[in-house]
Amino acid sequence: MRRVRTVLGDILPEELGVTAAHEHLYCDQRLCSEPDFPRKVEKMVLLDTDLIVQEAGYFHEAGGRAIVEVTVHGWGRDVKVLSEISRRTGLHVVATSGFYVEDCLPAFVRDSSVEALAAFLVSEVMVGADGSPSRAGLLKAAVSRARIEGAEERCTRAVARAHLQTGAAITTHTSASSRFQIDGGNAGTMFLDLFEAEGVDLGRVIIGHCDENADLRQLANLMDRGAYVQFDVIGKEHWLLDTTRADLIAGLLDRGYGHRLLLSTDRTRISELRISGGKGYDHVLRKFVPLLKDRGVDDAALELLLVTNPATIFSMPFPIQEETHHE
Incomplete structure (x- = not known):
């Protein structure tokens, strides 16, 4: 029987509901080693639990029921905090195990084999993470260059092997600065080749950040190979206008690719939250869904994007504990 593994325990896929597929609720990029990081650029830091409860609450009020939190060990993930946010907001929260870009890798990665790294990830999915019984329900791989190499390659292979042992889906990150140097605008093909x-x-893989530098032909190629394509920086219009994103999604739906699409906003900074005049976690539901409706996207298609697809990809296809909560 399939289950979605949340920080408060395992639930049935149909319990997940309207889902933001790629968000951050608690993170601290200052833990990363980035000596050349521009001083004027706001780092990705979210540490005020009360504020996040309020901001995630807006998502709940708009109809959201689940958030997939993609911060991993190495830059501030704390599943105990995520559990508190879940309890206080009433939202299901899925935590993520895996590795972010090289500058944010934990120190132990440097001297660890692929097998040892995979064992660490399996433990976070099957036993518990951050000294807590709360377990991760998703795996993550990341790349910061125009190719997968070095420590990032070892981590990506470890993610693949942990997936094979746990059944957890894989989500991917590609740094925007290198994305423009890659044919098709996205490192998704390289990830799929390695996986x-x-x-x-490949039907258990999500290619993330596909709406920063979108190439419609490449997106179709990724989905033809079975992968999910994620439009997960919706509202960040310095990459792409939301109207263009809506046009692309409507076009992909018309071509029959709706069953391989996921939506989210990738909130990472205080400036992106509503308290600071930002668009907040509820932007997709409040502002982007109306854009899709203007393009003829009907309720059945929206259900597919926001409910059915997340329930499918984030559920783990193997028998796990019958008890659904460990509180």
């Missing part, structure tokens, strides 16, 4: 070589079912 395929490791024996991963």
